[in-house]
Amino acid sequence: MQWEKSTAAEIKSLVKEEVCIIPLGSLEKHGEHLPTGIDGLVAHKIALLAAEQEPVAVLPPLFYTYVKPMKNLPGAISIETDLLLSFLENVCDEVGRNGFRKIILANGHGGNNALLNVFAQHLIDKDKPYAVYIPPIFMAHDVIRKLLETPETGHACELETSFALYLYPELCQMDKLPEGFSTSQKDYDVSPASTSVDWYASYPDAYVGDAHKASAEKGRKMVEAQVERLVELIRKIKADDKVLKHLSEFALSLGHD
Template sequence: MQWMELTSDQLADARERADGVALIPVGSVERHGPHLPLGCDTLCAERIAARVAAIEPVVVLPVMAYTYVAQPMFQPGAIHIHSSLLLAFLTQVLDEVHRNGFGKIVLLHNHGGNIPMSQTILQHVLEEAKPYALYSIPPWAGVSLETVRETAEVGHACELETSLALALFPELVRMDLLGPQTYPAEAGLDVGAAQTPVDWIARYPNCATGRPQAASAEKGERLARLWVESVVETLRKVKRDTVVPAWMRRSREH
């Protein structure tokens, strides 16, 4: 059930069928190597969420495309939202979803750069003692990537992500622009155990990882199926969950 396709009067029935659970897919707008569209994360998140909703009743909100891409913004095409603004905006969206009667909200992520913000919003919701339960699903969580991939190095515009794109929106994939080049991690950054603000972009300045030439639509369909199955299983557990709502009530009583 797509929020944007429901009439105002249909929302209550959809909410009841979904057991009060809403799903927000979260992507990004950024470079994905020379061959994938800037909206790759967003398109994947949106289409996986639609497949999930076709199996398990849930109300899917419009995908969040403009998010945190501070490192990839060094490349053309990125649309970056400052972390403080993104936190405020996402909180407002969550509050509005709850105002419309949803007690449980799930974020379905498909951009690794949003993971720190995801942790922050989870903490923020607790600190603010929000009257709803928030759940966050990291990219590809619960998926056994070893059953799909052939190459050792994956992560971004790689064999796996390119395969997903070939399965979900093949008309936007430009395999002809790849050539023979591969994208191993660059070795210049060496700060021991320390983390830095540019860890990822310093290692992958082309915003691509490994050997995307190994991608195929068949692998993408397998990965999509596994991902959808994992999200469906998670949603069913979220619907049964009583622990998080109980702790959120305690936070409001504290």
């Protein structure tokens, strides 16, 4: 059920299913050939396809997220860390206030991962009437790995471009793809430490590998596998009654019987 296209009564009737998906994306450069919002567009579409198989509410995608490592490239809109944490809490509180007790943060943008993990911990002792569940971006990694021909992926790459060619062919400008293979250009080695500029130093054009190897057919197989895994996950989460129970234990004060 697509929240913004549904009536109030339709949303209310879905509360019994307990689960609401919030797709998260980004606005940032994706090479020369993909649109800035592709992460949220794909995450949203996959959530809607899953909702066709298993009843679940799907919020509009959040495009305004965390893009700090790519901020110096045109097209990036990054929300400040503290504001985004508060904003996510506000959106989840509103979903919870509508009666949904289980919220899946279906993230499509790698740059959000660290923040989402902090967000989940941030909520742990707040006695919320809902739990958040954070799946990995690529739940069907085993299927995807077998389909990939290029060794380096991660952004505007063979993988992401295949998703886009299948779901949004009209938004792909394949004639703009640069020739050759875009490998890491990182010009320092401080391993095993990481720094905040590792990603940008590696891929300053926001393009990884070789998207010439991408295809709509690969994208179809990847999307179908992702949707299947998401449907399985929604069913697991519907069956789960332990996460909320454990969360309620964090709201109790210690030292009392």
